[in-house]
Amino acid sequence: MTFEIIMIVSLCFLTLSILANIYRVVKGPSSADRIQALDAIGINLIASIAVFSVLLHTHAFFDLILLIGILSFVGTVAFSRFTERGMVIKQKDEG
Amino acid sequence: MNSLHMLIFIPFVFAMAIPLLYKLFHPKIHLGWFVLLIPLVIFLHLLRYIPLVAKGDHLTTSLAWLPSMEMNLDFYLDGLALLFGLLISGIGVLVIIYSIFYLSKHREELHKFYMYLMMFMGAMLGLVFSDNIFILYGFWELTSISSFLLIAFWYERKSSRDGAMKSLLITVFGGLCMFAGMIMLTLITDTYSIREMILNVEFVQAHKLFIPVIICILLGAFTKSAQFPFSIWLPGAMEAPTPVSAYLHSATMVKAGIYLVARFTPVFGGSSVWFWLVSGIGIITLLYGSITAVRQTDLKALLAYSTISQLGLIMSLLGIGSFTFYFGPSEHGVTYSMAIFAAIFHLFNHSMFKGSLFMVVGIIDHETGTRDIRRLGGLMQLMPVSFTVALIGGFSMAGLPPFNGFLSKEMFFKAVNDVRVAEIFHLETLGMLFPLLAWIASIFTFVYSMILVFKTFSGKYRQEKLNRDVHEAPFGMLIPSVILAFFVVVIFLFPNVFSKYLLKPAFVAILPMFTIDKVDIKISAWHGWNTELLMTIGVVIMGSLLFITVKRWVPLLKQYPQWLTLNNLFEKSLEKVERYSLTLTNRYMTGSIRHYFIYIFSFFVIVLAGSLLLLHGIQFDVSEDNVISIYDVGLVLGVMIAALTVLFTSNRMTAIVALSVVGYLVTMFFVIFRAPDLALTQMVVETVTTVLFLLCFYHLPKLQKKIGRIKFKLTNLIVSVATGLTITILALSSNSHKLFEPISYFFENAYELAGAKNIVNAILVDFRGFDTMLEISVLCIAGLGVYTLARFRMKGSDQNEAE
Numbered sequence: 001m002t003f004e005i006i007m008i009v010s011l012c013f014l015t016l017s018i019l020a021n022i023y024r025v026v027k028g029p030s031s032a033d034r035i036q037a038l039d040a041i042g043i044n045l046i047a048s049i050a051v052f053s054v055l056l057h058t059h060a061f062f063d064l065i066l067l068i069g070i071l072s073f074v075g076t077v078a079f080s081r082f083t084e085r086g087m088v089i090k091q092k093d094e095g
Numbered sequence: 096m097n098s099l100h101m102l103i104f105i106p107f108v109f110a111m112a113i114p115l116l117y118k119l120f121h122p123k124i125h126l127g128w129f130v131l132l133i134p135l136v137i138f139l140h141l142l143r144y145i146p147l148v149a150k151g152d153h154l155t156t157s158l159a160w161l162p163s164m165e166m167n168l169d170f171y172l173d174g175l176a177l178l179f180g181l182l183i184s185g186i187g188v189l190v191i192i193y194s195i196f197y198l199s200k201h202r203e204e205l206h207k208f209y210m211y212l213m214m215f216m217g218a219m220l221g222l223v224f225s226d227n228i229f230i231l232y233g234f235w236e237l238t239s240i241s242s243f244l245l246i247a248f249w250y251e252r253k254s255s256r257d258g259a260m261k262s263l264l265i266t267v268f269g270g271l272c273m274f275a276g277m278i279m280l281t282l283i284t285d286t287y288s289i290r291e292m293i294l295n296v297e298f299v300q301a302h303k304l305f306i307p308v309i310i311c312i313l314l315g316a317f318t319k320s321a322q323f324p325f326s327i328w329l330p331g332a333m334e335a336p337t338p339v340s341a342y343l344h345s346a347t348m349v350k351a352g353i354y355l356v357a358r359f360t361p362v363f364g365g366s367s368v369w370f371w372l373v374s375g376i377g378i379i380t381l382l383y384g385s386i387t388a389v390r391q392t393d394l395k396a397l398l399a400y401s402t403i404s405q406l407g408l409i410m411s412l413l414g415i416g417s418f419t420f421y422f423g424p425s426e427h428g429v430t431y432s433m434a435i436f437a438a439i440f441h442l443f444n445h446s447m448f449k450g451s452l453f454m455v456v457g458i459i460d461h462e463t464g465t466r467d468i469r470r471l472g473g474l475m476q477l478m479p480v481s482f483t484v485a486l487i488g489g490f491s492m493a494g495l496p497p498f499n500g501f502l503s504k505e506m507f508f509k510a511v512n513d514v515r516v517a518e519i520f521h522l523e524t525l526g527m528l529f530p531l532l533a534w535i536a537s538i539f540t541f542v543y544s545m546i547l548v549f550k551t552f553s554g555k556y557r558q559e560k561l562n563r564d565v566h567e568a569p570f571g572m573l574i575p576s577v578i579l580a581f582f583v584v585v586i587f588l589f590p591n592v593f594s595k596y597l598l599k600p601a602f603v604a605i606l607p608m609f610t611i612d613k614v615d616i617k618i619s620a621w622h623g624w625n626t627e628l629l630m631t632i633g634v635v636i637m638g639s640l641l642f643i644t645v646k647r648w649v650p651l652l653k654q655y656p657q658w659l660t661l662n663n664l665f666e667k668s669l670e671k672v673e674r675y676s677l678t679l680t681n682r683y684m685t686g687s688i689r690h691y692f693i694y695i696f697s698f699f700v701i702v703l704a705g706s707l708l709l710l711h712g713i714q715f716d717v718s719e720d721n722v723i724s725i726y727d728v729g730l731v732l733g734v735m736i737a738a739l740t741v742l743f744t745s746n747r748m749t750a751i752v753a754l755s756v757v758g759y760l761v762t763m764f765f766v767i768f769r770a771p772d773l774a775l776t777q778m779v780v781e782t783v784t785t786v787l788f789l790l791c792f793y794h795l796p797k798l799q800k801k802i803g804r805i806k807f808k809l810t811n812l813i814v815s816v817a818t819g820l821t822i823t824i825l826a827l828s829s830n831s832h833k834l835f836e837p838i839s840y841f842f843e844n845a846y847e848l849a850g851a852k853n854i855v856n857a858i859l860v861d862f863r864g865f866d867t868m869l870e871i872s873v874l875c876i877a878g879l880g881v882y883t884l885a886r887f888r889m890k891g892s893d894q895n896e897a898e
Contacts, residue, residue: 008724015729018760022733025749025756026740034752041759048726049766060771067775068762071782075755078786083748087793088786 007055014048035079042072099156099170102137102180103224106217109133110210117206126205127195134187134216141180148177148600151611155226165287171226174600178439179223179354181597182446186346187216189575193454194338196571197461208248208336215241219347223354227287228277235273235315238348239266245343246335258331261665265318265328273315273355279308280362293361293607300366309363312355313372320352322410323380326403327662333395337457340395345402345449353406353442356413357605360435365420367520374414374514378532380407385539389546389645390652394456394466397543398449401492404536405445408507411529412438415510416605421519424608430513432606436616437506439601443593444491444499444586451579452488452547455481458568458576459551463561468546473556478567480577482552487580493544493638494537494631499586501631502618507533508627534630541638542645549642590618693814700817703825713824716831727767734760747792755785772855 021044024037046068053061078088109130116129147154153173160167172180191212198205218237225231240263247259281287283302284295292299299305316322321329332344343349356373363369384404391397416435422428458481459474460466475482487498494504511533515526567573586593594616603611641648657663683690707713737760740753758781765774842854842862851857859867 008726011724011726012729015726015733019729019733019736022736022756025752026736031746031748031752034749038752038755038759041756045759045763048763052766056769060769061766061774064762064766064771064774064778067778068759071778072759075782075785078782078789079752082789082792088789 004055007051011048011051011055014044014051018044018048031079031083035076035083038079039072039076042068042075045072097156098140099154099172099224100158100168102140103170103217103221105137106133106213106220110213110217113206113210113213121205122200125195125200126209127191127198130209130213131188131191131195133213134184134191137220138181138184138188141177141184144172144177145596148172148174149596149611151600151603153604160230165227166229167227168230169226169288170221170224171290172224173604174597174602175354175357175439175604176223178443178597178601179350180220182350182443183216183219183223183347186342186446186450186579189450189454189578190338190342193341193457193572193575194336196569197338197457198336208245211241211244211248212339212342215245215343215348219351222351226289228281228289228292229287231289232270232274232277235319235351236267236270238351239263239270239319242266242332242343242348245339246332248336248339249334252334255334258328258334261331262328264669265325269315269318269325272311272318276308276311276315279304279311283308289358296362299362305363305366306368309366309368309372312359312363313376316352316355317376318352319355320349320406320410321380321403322352322376322407323383323403324661326380326384326400327665329403330396330399330662333393333399337395337453337460340398341450341453341457344399345453346446349402349406350409350442350446353409353413353438356410357435357438360413360417360605361420361607364417370414370417370520372414373417374411374529377407377409377411377414378529378536380404381411381536382532382539383407385536385543386652388543389539389649391543392468394459394468394471394547394551395453397468397547398452398456401540401543402445402449404540405441405449405492408533408536409438409442409445411533412441412507412510415514415529418519419606419608428608431510432602432609433506433616434510434513435605436598436602437503437510439598439605440506440590440594440618441500441503443598444503444583447579447582447586448488448491448498448500451484451576451583452492454572454576454579455485455488458572461572462566462568465561468550470557470561471551472554473552475552477556478552480567480573484573484576484580485548485552487583489544489548491583492547493541494634497584497587499583499590502587502590504537505627505631506618508537508630512626530630534634537630537634538637538641541634542641545638545642546645594618689811693810696814696818700814700821704817704821707821707824707828712832713828714831715827719833730760730763730767751785751788751792754788755781758784770855772853 018041021037021041025034025041028034028037046065049061049065049068053059053065081088113126113130117126120126120129144154153171155172156170158168158170194208194212198208215238218234218241221234222231222238225234243259243263246262247255249255280292280299283299283304284292286292286295299308302308318325318328329344329349333340335344360369381404384400384402384407388397388400388404391400412434416431416433416438418431419428419435422431456466458478459471462478463471463474465471491498491500494500508530511529514522514529599611599614599616602614602616603609658667683694734757737753737756741750741757744750744753758777762774762777762781765771765777842858845851845854845857845861849857849861851861
């Protein structure tokens with residue numbers, strides 16, 4: 001019982017940190033701040049899902065944890081390339 | 096398939112053979128000689144039925160077409176149908192002879208002409224012989240279409256095309272109204288057969304749809320028969336070749352409305368609405384047509400208005416004759432039944448003299464090159480035969496002895512005089528109008544008949560105004576008009592022969608309460624010094640006076656403002672309707688997709704919110720809802736903030752990042768609601784979508800990159816808020832209305848049924864595999880679509896985009 005309360009409390013804290021990141025997404029003066037915040041949201045999600053899985057005694061969401069890890073990386077890279085070079089995928093002839 | 100069916104389908108079958116004949120024999124033999132056979136055969140064949148019909152018998156025959164719908168080719172031959180059949184085929188023969196000499200085989204597209212004409216003839220025969228009301232309607236529209244084709248026979252002329260379009264618009268409008276009336280009539284009587292409707296009269300007269308039915312059916316009849324105010328198409332139809340005008344627009348098609356009224360008189364007769372509409376409109380048409388005809392300078396236009404006026408005369412007689420159904424076969428009833436007889440008689444006479452007059456006008460046009468009265472004159476010596484025919488036809492039209500028009504005109508006067516003593520339907524006071532209007536109209540009829548005969552044939556011959564040597568028409572052109580003129584005289588001399596064999600059977604067909612051997616009708620040329628004869632003498636005196644002074648008062652008629660004519664009103668309103676509909680369409684079809692979205696969403700809100708409110712569907716039930724934890728609230732808050740950021744940001748990059756946040760948080764929701772597969776998919780799709788957005792941004796034109804935040808528009812705000820609210824309320828309400836048990840228990844057996852532990856996957860590929868297959872094809876199509884869009888660029892596509 002106490003364990004569950006701890007888990008829920010930690011979920012609440014994670015939610016709070018997601019909200020704080022959203023504040024950065026909305027406010028963040030530059031694009032880089034926002035992308036950084038999005039990446040952080042992804043990591044917070046991973047943590048939340050892990051806590052949630054413990055709470056539900058299931059391992060159905062473990063794939064998802066891995067996937068978010070990969071995809072939030074891909075997303076961040078895509079955003080970074082876009083802000084840096086103005087495009088995501090390099091065209092052959094444009095070198 | 097018996098001989099009656101054969102008769103009606105021969106013209107259609109032959110019409111198909113015409114192109115072949117044209118190919119084989121053109122230009123050696125005039126196509127008309129082959130076509131001539133058809134009406135001749137029909138005419139001779141119909142003559143054989145005269146003894147049968149004269150006995151008061153009739154013939155019925157049926158050919159299954161759609162038996163399950165009771166739509167069969169039921170044909171019915173009685174006196175009325177036979178009279179029309181003989182007119183159609185008989186005058187058809189004469190018109191085709193005339194057309195052989197009128198239309199050049201080198202210059203005209205004869206195969207088209209005769210195909211249309213055969214189509215018309217078959218349609219007209221089918222119309223008069225049909226017993227099934229919808230088969231009648233089919234043939235009715237076929238006459239409209241073939242008439243349209245014939246009027247625009249010289250399609251390279253604008254006036255022909257205009258005339259054809261006007262006549263099609265008006266007659267098809269009427270035809271569709273009639274169709275509605277017919278449907279109502281079949282609903283009332285529960286039968287498609289006209290004869291059975293006549294047997295069920297009491298249902299019809301007592302039904303609440305009685306007046307709408309009358310109005311709809313009469314709209315059809317009035318538009319076809321060119322009654323006021325639908326008469327405007329008939330003068331326009333004079334752009335057709337003269338044989339067509341003679342055949343369709345004097346003898347046959349314009350009488351289809353008369354036929355319809357006569358056919359349905361037993362169903363509607365005896366009611367005051369029917370009488371006032373038929374007789375009232377008829378007498379107005381009579382007066383309007385005769386006065387307008389005097390103004391005309393074109394001979395064919397004059398004849399067109401005269402046709403309108405004579406059709407009005409017949410129509411008003413049919414209305415008066417419907418009293419017979421009010422009084423029954425009493426003494427009164429017999430008196431008014433004479434009006435029906437007069438209508439049939441005049442219909443018969445009119446076909447003769449009007450046909451001959453049209454042919455004469457065609458001859459004049461053909462020989463002098465003009466139909467303008469102001470350029471014609473003094474043709475008497477040059478064209479003696481035409482003059483004789485015109486004289487006979489014109490005097491008959493004016494109602495003078497010794498021609499058949501005299502007899503029917505006298506009967507008409509008698510009928511309108513009898514209206515006064517009817518003392519029903521408010522006729523005690525208004526009844527006086529009938530003889531008065533009829534008399535005035537007859538005077539004008541006399542005047543225009545005299546104008547037609549004397550302005551063209553007497554007076555000075557003006558060679559300088561005509562650009563060719565005028566001489567008598569070829570023999571073949573004169574023959575048909577001479578035959579018709581001959582009949583005009585013969586009918587006057589021996590009216591009772593025609594009456595016994597043709598008119599009486601038709602009379603009995605309209606008035607079924609009389610039997611043929613009990614009817615005692617004697618037409619006599621001399622009937623004593625009575626009111627009718629005095630009226631005719633008055634017509635002659637007044638008419639002669641007016642004709643002598645015609646130059647003084649006709650300009651007065653021409654003072655009538657041009658913009659107030661019916662024709663002008665029709666054209667102006669057509670123009671207005673086109674303009675207003677264009678303006679209206681342009682107003683809401685702006686081409687802007689934002690506007691269309693506003694329409695779509697407003698409509699959506701109105702329909703859904705409206706039905707929710709009207710059906711009292713709003714209901715919230717929270718008893719079965721789950722407990723909401725604190726982190727759920729936090730996540731919802733996060734989604735809301737991110738979504739609002741998309742709306743209010745001025746930076747594209749921020750918008751897309753915020754959108755990603757929404758996507759990530761939705762993944763979290765899927766987790767909370769225990770949907771791991773959905774969460775996986777959502778995450779992948781979210782990332783791919785983001786990458787695609789970024790790809791698109793790279794290609795945006797430089798100019799528009801500076802777009803700031805979305806502009807505020809009140810309409811958009813209202814529509815979007817309303818849409819959101821509607822959806823929310825709908826979702827909450829439907830969640831509170833759980834009517835059935837969910838079927839998910841079935842899928843919970845996934846392991847036993849499909850051997851799968853993951854029920855989502857089992858549903859996707861096993862239980863509901865079809866959906867998955869089609870969604871895969873959707874993805875394939877999308878992929879191929881993107882590939883083709885990116886890869887295959889048509890030449891000039893860039894310019895199109897720039898536009």
